[in-house]
Amino acid sequence: MFGHTGGVSGPVNLADVARRAGVSPATASRALSDHPHVAEATRARVWEAARELEYVASPEASGLASGRTGRVAVVVPHLSRWWFGAALEGLVAQLSAAAKDVLLYRLGDADARRTFFTDLPARRRADAVVLLGFGVDDEERERLERIGVGIVAAGTRVGSHPSVSIDDHAAGRQAVDHLLNLGHRRIGMIETTDPELDPGQPGHRSAAYRRALADAGVGIDPALVVSVPWSPEGGARAMGQLLGLSDPPTAVYAHSDEVAVGAVGTLRRTGLQVPRDVSVIGIDDHPLAALTDLSTVAQPVFEQGAEAGRMVLAGLLGEPVEERVTVPTHLVIRGSTAPPRSPSGES
Amino acid sequence: MFGHTGGVSGPVNLADVARRAGVSPATASRALSDHPHVAEATRARVWEAARELEYVASPEASGLASGRTGRVAVVVPHLSRWWFGAALEGLVAQLSAAAKDVLLYRLGDADARRTFFTDLPARRRADAVVLLGFGVDDEERERLERIGVGIVAAGTRVGSHPSVSIDDHAAGRQAVDHLLNLGHRRIGMIETTDPELDPGQPGHRSAAYRRALADAGVGIDPALVVSVPWSPEGGARAMGQLLGLSDPPTAVYAHSDEVAVGAVGTLRRTGLQVPRDVSVIGIDDHPLAALTDLSTVAQPVFEQGAEAGRMVLAGLLGEPVEERVTVPTHLVIRGSTAPPRSPSGES
DNA sequence: ACCGGACCTGGAAGCGGTTCCAAGTCCGAC
């Protein structure tokens, strides 16, 4: 069936609709795009004709003529990770409700990334670009801006463009404070480095850890902080490293649930019990967290995508767009965190 | 920055490139699209001019003129589930390597679905449509075919259009046969019903279960088969139901890993040990399976998306496309399956 | 030296809409 181009008598054009409705193409066009200054009766007749003919306007033609594409480009670093899929879902829901087409660009590796920002394939292809969990550096941002279309970010900040995200520092504090409140004093952190996500921005989730400990008057032991690339395996490895310390932590704060789950796996394999021997907390409220009874700090992911979608649509309509929306996170206490076995202070 | 339309002196057009290269637009067009019958020197000059000017062709204009859009529409029922994200990743990798734009349509609910097949928004917007884990009934298929573009399916079959998928029956047998080989005779099945996935097709994974038991001479107890909607919670619930039987199963076969993980959760909560008390096996080899040490039947997901992409590209080039590619699955034995505690036969 | 043909290249006609501009209609107001 490939190569077979269309129905019996070729596609239906605006001219066909106009003829059937007994008006000029100009009027038909106005009627269909809900312009003012079209008699109600005429508008109805045109719509009726269009319906009967199953008319679908050629986006190419109307785009060429109007200069608008009706498309929104979405840039993501990953597709198979939960956060991105969920956020994308929220975004797509909004956009398709507004009849915008979604153009998907996945920039997986540095190569794809460079090509994208060099060739700017999105140029002329979309009316706006959404960066979904995709941080860019200044140079990339500048190049992107040269496309001349609206830019919206979700999950990160991009210059002063409208963006929606959580307060990473606050989320980190919610997690670490929870551990502190439980009485933990020797708290490890599994930090994840994901250059795709935030090349420019410093790790707010890490800063929150240091700040929380400082505020609680707990000294920071650099040995308790382990950096790994994002992945459950990374979490497993990091946990192994922490367990190798002469004075291992009684609780561990991981930057994400997936990493936390990896850490829990290592603990189990080692024969240690969670939370009896070690408490573990993550961030995200990944579905996996509920399944594995992991305490975490929940963030509304779908909602962030949806909000980004709303921002894009508002921007496209010329409406004012809030520059910075922060969605709230909240602590979800499950079965992976508990007070330390022996109160801190005793060893 | 919304509404700000482009750089200093407006976008660069083909005419600008042609002028700079000292040729006509016609020749410039031919040179850039690698047509034959263009002198090598001319071609080079044009490319050079295009590079200097950062020329990007207007897809609207070229689409309008050529009748091709350079876009491929992808239809998915979900985005936040692993399978879909992973398959999409494979697909996108192939398509973007061929400079095709990907248009994403998520048809989440019945409403979106109806609208999609009624209005056919994909009409004129793409050169081909890929159904990713998205089954359609005959009526929908017919409407889709009326768009007149190539159709490719991944994860399902759609009429006689090119498709790539696993052999669900074989996968199911690999799982159930594994349990049988371990000595289990009382084997439960957690069946998932997902209308989005396969409205037309019968459950091959279920048929495989019945066939495997029959081949092994094991009678089928209808009470051992539980149907739930796809989700870990569904799996948890189903497991609860199975445990409520007077003679519960010694092993459980779930249609997917996510469901299996839910089942394992219930077992743990009930105080039963896996695999000592009950063995559990799923299908997919979801990353989660490795993390939770779940035995499963692995399927190459990324690869299915990639193959679908290759099929689309071949079809677009007019090359012959295989009608039905079946990718192999293989049993992955992990720690969730073991021989039954008391050999079958004794009760 | 002449001729046919292979190669290159330019001219120009669309592709299918949108929108500016102007013309026409019809009404109420002066």
Added chain:
DNA sequence: GTCGGACTTGGAACCGCTTCCAGGTCCGGT
């Protein structure tokens, strides 16, 4: 009974690129 203006409508000029068609060049063959 005119005249001005608001509302409708049609004509026509693009939007930027592709491609058919034809003209021009240059080469080898006879």
